Amino acid sequence: xxxxxxxxxxxxxxxxxxxxxxxxxxxxxxxxxxxxxxxxxxxxxxxxxxxxxxxxxxxxxxxxxxxxxxxxxxxxxxxxxxxxxxxxxxxxxxxxxxxxxxxxxxxxxxxxxxxxxxxxxxxxxxxxxxxxxxxxxxxxxxxxxxxxxxxxxxxxxxxxxxxxxxxxxxxxxxxxxxxxxxxxxxxxxxxxxxxxxxxxxxxxxxxxxxxxxxxxxxxxxxxxxxxxxxxxxxxxxxxxxxxxxxxxxxxxxxxxxxxxxxxxx
Numbered sequence: 001x002x003x004x005x006x007x008x009x010x011x012x013x014x015x016x017x018x019x020x021x022x023x024x025x026x027x028x029x030x031x032x033x034x035x036x037x038x039x040x041x042x043x044x045x046x047x048x049x050x051x052x053x054x055x056x057x058x059x060x061x062x063x064x065x066x067x068x069x070x071x072x073x074x075x076x077x078x079x080x081x082x083x084x085x086x087x088x089x090x091x092x093x094x095x096x097x098x099x100x101x102x103x104x105x106x107x108x109x110x111x112x113x114x115x116x117x118x119x120x121x122x123x124x125x126x127x128x129x130x131x132x133x134x135x136x137x138x139x140x141x142x143x144x145x146x147x148x149x150x151x152x153x154x155x156x157x158x159x160x161x162x163x164x165x166x167x168x169x170x171x172x173x174x175x176x177x178x179x180x181x182x183x184x185x186x187x188x189x190x191x192x193x194x195x196x197x198x199x200x201x202x203x204x205x206x207x208x209x210x211x212x213x214x215x216x217x218x219x220x221x222x223x224x225x226x227x228x229x230x231x232x233x234x235x236x237x238x239x240x241x242x243x244x245x246x247x248x249x250x251x252x253x254x255x256x257x258x259x260x261x262x263x264x265x
Contacts, residue, residue: 031210032203039202046198047191054190060182063139064146066154067173068093070132093134093170096161097125097153105156110148123153133173143179150176 032039070093096102103119106112112119124137136153140146154176158169 028207028210032206035202035206039199039206042202043195043199046201047195049198050190050194051187054185054187058185059141061139061141061184062143062146062179062181063137063183064143064150064176064179065138066136066150066176068134068136068154068157068170069173070134070170091127092165093157093161094125094127096157096164097123097136099160099164101164102153102156102160105160106149106152109152109156112149119149122149134170136176138176139183147176147178 098120100116100120103116103123107114107116107119114122122139124139126135126137127133128135134157136150136157138146138149138153140149154172158171162169
């Protein structure tokens with residue numbers, strides 16, 4: 001039994017099917033440029049929404065920082081091993097500030113209305129590399145409260161660290177000062193973020209509309225969809241037909257008016 005072989009036409013290959021599904025990036029770019037005013041408006045709207053949210057609904061917070069110095073006061077001469085020991089102790093002391101005992105002691109010292117867990121979330125302790133200085137940062141919506149809590153944590157550390165670690169108490173390196181400006185929110189960053197997000201949302205909407213739009217707008221799109229060359233184009237005749245119809249109607253109206261005038265005469 002002979003097998004029938006079929007030759008596929010050039011316009012029905014899988015490559016052409018894939019080409020029909022590809023996105024014309026150049027046309028997409030032109031579409032975005034045409035809608036640039038909408039993208040700019042969306043970006044400005046996003047910046048405005050973020051500005052209103054930042055200025056009206058976000059409570060500003062202040063950060064105060066006190067500093068403790070880890071040193072061994074018993075020895076007048078400090079060698080390399082003492083420095084290394086001090087660095088290791090500084091890392092251990094950081095963990096003391098994460099205990100409930102430290103937060104509870106600060107709460108009792110300042111008679112705060114916050115819970116112990118809330119106080120733990122308000123404080124963070126860090127140190128610079130190769131130093132023995134602890135940075136005690138407290139974030140609060142009240143600038144004076146942030147300063148008092150940072151200093152209270154430093155005072156309580158001088159009490160609890162020797163008790164917990166059986167070592168020497170750290171010394172004050174620098175007292176916290178009252179912050180003059182809020183540390184959060186960052187108004188400029190938030191507004192810029194709103195501007196960028198607004199523009200991105202508009203671009204995404206336009207891209208989705210472009211992909212979902214399957215109308216044939218030009219000859220290139222027609223050839224790509226059908227896989228056949230276009231032999232010719234016929235111009236639209238709607239305008240010419242409308243002119244002919246309008247001219248015919250005007251001629252009939254003038255004839256009707258002239259007939260009425262002849263009857264009256």
